[in-house]
Amino acid sequence: MTALRKMIGQAGYAAVMVAALAVLPAAAQSGKGDVVYVPTPQIVVDTMLEMVKVGPSDFVIDLGSGDGRIVITAAAKHGARGFGVDLDPVLLKMANQNAQKANVTDKVHFVEENLFKTDLSRATVITSYLLPEMNLRLRSRIMALKPGTRLVAHDYNFGEWDPDEQRELIVPEKKVGNPGISYVFAYIVPARVPGRWQSLMTIDGRETPFEFSFNQSFQEVDGKVEIRDRSLNLRGRLTGERIRLLAGGRDGVARHEFTGQVQGEQIKGTLAIGEGATRQQLPWVAKLVQRGELKRAADEP
Ligand SMILES: C[S@@+](CC[C@H](N)C(=O)[O-])C[C@H]1O[C@@H](n2cnc3c(N)ncnc32)[C@H](O)[C@@H]1O
Incomplete structure (x- = not known):
């Protein structure tokens, strides 16, 4: 408090x-x-x-x-x-x-x-x-x-x-x-994103599936993204329909920054991988595959 x-x-x-x-x-x-x-x-x-x-x-x-x-x-x-x-x-x-x-x-x-x-x-x-x-x-x-x-x-x-x-x-x-x-x-009022989302992206010439699971409490979002054999923790925030999520950036894992607009069952935006001179930007589209529930607040009346 x-x-x-x-x-x-x-x-x-x-x-x-x-x-x-x-x-x-x-x-x-x-x-x-x-x-x-x-x-x-x-x-x-x-x-x-x-x-x-x-x-x-x-x-x-x-x-x-x-x-x-x-x-x-x-x-x-x-x-x-x-x-x-x-x-x-x-x-x-x-x-x-x-x-x-x-x-x-x-x-x-x-x-x-x-x-x-x-x-x-x-x-x-x-x-x-x-x-x-x-x-x-x-x-x-x-x-x-x-x-x-x-x-x-x-x-x-x-x-x-x-x-x-x-x-x-x-x-x-x-x-x-x-x-x-x-x-x-x-x-x-934030968009609602709790649940499972999927993306298919081409990274270094390889088609790469991304599996997201998002939890949401008001405008705060956390969860995981699975990329190939890796699972990274995600944390971020919604401002209305705008979403920004960060993953990686430590222990030798490149920083992943997802930004986009939530439009119902789709998110459209950009994934930036790495920082500084090695940073690369890719278009990011995620589709909802299973809708989840918002986290219940402790002060819910
Ligand atoms: C603190 S005043 C605020 C007035 C105005 N919004 C302002 O900021 O200048 C709260 C107002 O809510 C009204 N009110 C109280 N309970 C209400 C209810 N259940 N439905 C509609 N109006 C209500 C009161 O009559 C009062 O005018």
Whole structure:
């Protein structure tokens, strides 16, 4: 567990929300459902959207949308489309009014819906500022979305799923929870590669079969590759559909670097063997022969 995770553990986040309730002015909405309403400061909204590179081709879904600021900013500043869901009709009315003021009603809307029932299939970007146990409940549904879908969360992460990027922001106007500081966690839904894969490559003029077996836990991949009479350990990572795996590089075995794009049951890319002047690059195509299961996380809800 990282120091950062420890620092903002469950108790810390609960304190954010409790403290938030205490300091919200009487006229403010407290939200409805599984967590109280605490708006994300605008500077943090801007950072969240920048970290996941929101653009005009994106469809953003904010789970628990409050006054709508995340989806409205995505539309007004980045040309994205999307919607927010909330259970609080007053906040939903406010969000729709804010969308009108920002002139983005053609791009965004807000609906009264339980976020645990929301259809996420249109999302290219999901945003959240929710309690940690809510994030964990949502995690497997988000992991099952199209590879490359981005997720960005304010102040609380998604447990054992390591963020692809995280930032700490100094936010002097933030008066609740950890006053003056916000944490942002960005993730990219990885392709699913666990199982057995095969390649046939021509190496030094010889047709050479490669047998891969991959295990996957979130975006981390490890396993083995059998090449002729050798078995090498593999280790690497997925960034959406992009995969990079390393094998060899010690005990007299040349370094093998596999990079490619996962397209369903095929991976297409390059194998680089060796380093420096002796490095040779070959086209690499792998085909899935038997699909495996993702490794179960210890914090699976
Ligand atoms: C911490 S606020 C975040 C608001 C907004 N996303 C932002 O970052 O400014 C959480 C919001 O989630 C809403 N909410 C809580 N439980 C919900 C549920 N089960 N379904 C939909 N919305 C929910 C609350 O009403 C509140 O507006």
